[in-house]
Amino acid sequence: MRVAIAGAGAVGRSIAEELLSNGHEVLLIDKSPREIKLDELPGAEWLLADACEIASLEDAGLERFHVVVAASGDDKVNLVVSLLAKTEFGVPRVVARINLPKNEWLFTEAWGVDIAVSTPRLMSALIEEAVTPSELVPLLAFPSSNANLVSIMLDDGAPWVGVPSAAVPLPADTALVAIVRRGSVVVPSDKTSLAAGDELLFVTTEAVEEELSELLTGEG
Numbered sequence: 001m002r003v004a005i006a007g008a009g010a011v012g013r014s015i016a017e018e019l020l021s022n023g024h025e026v027l028l029i030d031k032s033p034r035e036i037k038l039d040e041l042p043g044a045e046w047l048l049a050d051a052c053e054i055a056s057l058e059d060a061g062l063e064r065f066h067v068v069v070a071a072s073g074d075d076k077v078n079l080v081v082s083l084l085a086k087t088e089f090g091v092p093r094v095v096a097r098i099n100l101p102k103n104e105w106l107f108t109e110a111w112g113v114d115i116a117v118s119t120p121r122l123m124s125a126l127i128e129e130a131v132t133p134s135e136l137v138p139l140l141a142f143p144s145s146n147a148n149l150v151s152i153m154l155d156d157g158a159p160w161v162g163v164p165s166a167a168v169p170l171p172a173d174t175a176l177v178a179i180v181r182r183g184s185v186v187v188p189s190d191k192t193s194l195a196a197g198d199e200l201l202f203v204t205t206e207a208v209e210e211e212l213s214e215l216l217t218g219e220g
Contacts, residue, residue: 001025002065004091006051006081007072008035011097011119015069016044029060052080054088062089070096075103079111086112104141116141136213139201147173147203152216156196159218166190171208171215177201 001024005012008030016026020043027045030036036046049056051072062068068085070078078096085091096107098118107116117140140149154161160168165176165188179186180199186192194200204212213219 001067003027003067003069004029004060004062004065004085005069005071006030006077007070007097008032008037008046009071009073011073012069012071013037013040015071016041020044027060027065029056052077052084054084057084057089062091065089065091067091067093067095070094072097073099075099075106079106079113082107082112084112114142136209136216138209142203147205148209149177149201149203150209150212151199151201152213153199154194154196154216157218158194158196158216160194160216161196163194164190165192165194168194169215170202171204171211174202174204174208174212177203 003019003024004027005016006029008028012028012030016028019026020041026043027047028041029047029049029051031048031050033048036048038046047056047060049059051057062085068081068091070081072078072081075098078098082094082096085094093114094112095115095117096113098104098107098116101118104116104118107113136150136152138148138150142148165179170176176188178201179188179192179194180201181195181197200216202212
């Protein structure tokens, strides 16, 4: 998979390092010479250019990429990059970083964003999960589909402990996509039974999140 990352700061480089380790091709774009650090990521391609300019993205051959990640520390830049990637170059998947929570409402399909990742929201969610592990915690929003990724940890008293995951009557528009169990990821199947301490990851909609929470905790 070919991935272009606009913004070669600490966040962009970290994403690139992870993608490279998984065998993907990565191009990092940044207009600041001090962010071009060839020695840190020798396996990546680099482009010293302004990712908000169409000419720069043409030089990058953005139409050849499967994913664009707008990862700069400036929300305005990330919105412009997302819009250009989607409308001018037809990139199939655009992921955008949100730096300021007040700007979340802008990061939608109208601006070319398929997945919006809010750093403050993720940090808040992780804190909530640590403090109240048996409550439903929103992790990620998918603007193009109106769906959310949420998690909940089953405690000893949860009503579905010991029950096969396929037997849990989930609300409409809800799917259990993964179980994190003792540090490992389990892909749920018909034979997978839920256990105390499992962290369940669901894709669902906001309309049924309360129903899902009540189902899993037995409260309500």
